[in-house]
Amino acid sequence: MKHITAKDNPTLKFIQKLLKSAKFRRESSAFVCEGKRLCEDALLSGCEIKSLVVSDTALDKYSDLTEKISQKSEEAIVLPDSLYAKISDTKTPQGILCVIKTLDNPSLFDKIKCNGKFLALDNIQDPVNLGTILRTAEAFGIDGIILSSDCCDIYSPKVVRGSMGAVFRLSYTIVDSVESFLNSYRDINSFAAVVDRNAEKLTDISFDGSCVVCIGNEGNGLRRSVIGACGKAFTIPMNGRAESLNAAIASSVIMWEMVK
Numbered sequence: 016m017k018h019i020t021a022k023d024n025p026t027l028k029f030i031q032k033l034l035k036s037a038k039f040r041r042e043s044s045a046f047v048c049e050g051k052r053l054c055e056d057a058l059l060s061g062c063e064i065k066s067l068v069v070s071d072t073a074l075d076k077y078s079d080l081t082e083k084i085s086q087k088s089e090e091a092i093v094l095p096d097s098l099y100a101k102i103s104d105t106k107t108p109q110g111i112l113c114v115i116k117t118l119d120n121p122s123l124f125d126k127i128k129c130n131g132k133f134l135a136l137d138n139i140q141d142p143v144n145l146g147t148i149l150r151t152a153e154a155f156g157i158d159g160i161i162l163s164s165d166c167c168d169i170y171s172p173k174v175v176r177g178s179m180g181a182v183f184r185l186s187y188t189i190v191d192s193v194e195s196f197l198n199s200y201r202d203i204n205s206f207a208a209v210v211d212r213n214a215e216k217l218t219d220i221s222f223d224g225s226c227v228v229c230i231g232n233e234g235n236g237l238r239r240s241v242i243g244a245c246g247k248a249f250t251i252p253m254n255g256r257a258e259s260l261n262a263a264i265a266s267s268v269i270m271w272e273m274v275k
Contacts (some may be wrong), residue, residue, distance in 0.1 A: 016085060016091040019092050027098075029114075030102055033045060034102075034104045037171060040117070040168060040171075046175065048113050049201070050087070050105065050176070051073075052180070053113075054111050057113050057115055057180075062113075062116070063115065064089070064113050064114070065113075067085050067090070068091075068111070069093055069112075070095070070108070071095055072110050073110030073111045077110075077111060083147070084113065095105045101194040104172045118182070124137065130223075130224055132156075133158055133226070134148070134152060134160050134161070135229040135241075136193075137166075138235075139162070139167060139233065143173060143177055144233065144262045145169065147178075148230075148237065148263050149178040149182055150178050151263070151270060155274050159259050160187035161187070162189050162190070162196065163193050164191060192240075192241075193244075194238070194241050194243075195211075197229075197245065204226040204227075204246055205226065206229065206247050207229050208230050208231070208248075209237060209249070209250055209251070210252050212250065217272055218251065220249050228269055228270075228273060230266050
């Protein structure tokens with residue numbers, strides 16, 4: 016492991032840019048995961064680890080883990096606790112982070128398996144919502160996630176933390192638009208989740224066979240073009256005066272119905 020004490024080290028500057036800029040993450044094909052559990056998840060999930068960075072304290076505290084990760088990473092760096100705190104993206108740093116190669120793999124969707132259940136996210140903007148959706152999708156056994164290119168960055172620190180490691184294990188792909196994806200897979204049953212009390216109820220929908228369900232933007236819902244590309248639309252029946260649910264909660268309800 017290499018010990019660094021200078022804050023202007025190129026690797027540290029690289030990490031800070033990854034944490035702050037979605038554009039830089041895309042250009043660099045890399046992102047950051049921070050914390051013992053996430054770094055361990057990245058290792059166990061077989062992610063390509065470009066860098067391991069640990070504080071002096073964490074090196075002693077997590078010696079077994081840091082040794083295992085350092086053997087799989089391209090470089091391993093040890094920082095003084097005070098310097099690590101300056102690059103950390105968390106309020107109470109555990110002193111360990113990894114730089115991971117981005118995982119998006121469109122080829123995973125070249126052949127959608129029979130009876131697969133997929134979720135398509137159209138312009139989701141809240142990183143907390145996206146992280147929760149990914150975590151729930153893994154828990155319910157959803158086969159894959161499709162994200163429109165204008166969704167919030169799946170590699171942002173908030174999404175990675177919120178997904179609790181699901182981002183490492185779920186199959187997903189980023190597409191120009193959900194509409195274009197649906198048009199490429201006309202043989203799949205496709206459904207639009209809408210806020211319309213006159214639409215068919217979610218509880219009356221059959222999700223047999225391979226299917227994809229589309230979830231829209233938190234404030235505006237699905238774009239009309241996406242709704243038009245879907246074979247059927249449904250709504251989550253609600254009582255009282257509630258008009259809609261939070262995108263992550265709505266997705267959770269829908270995914271439960273998809274797999275039950």
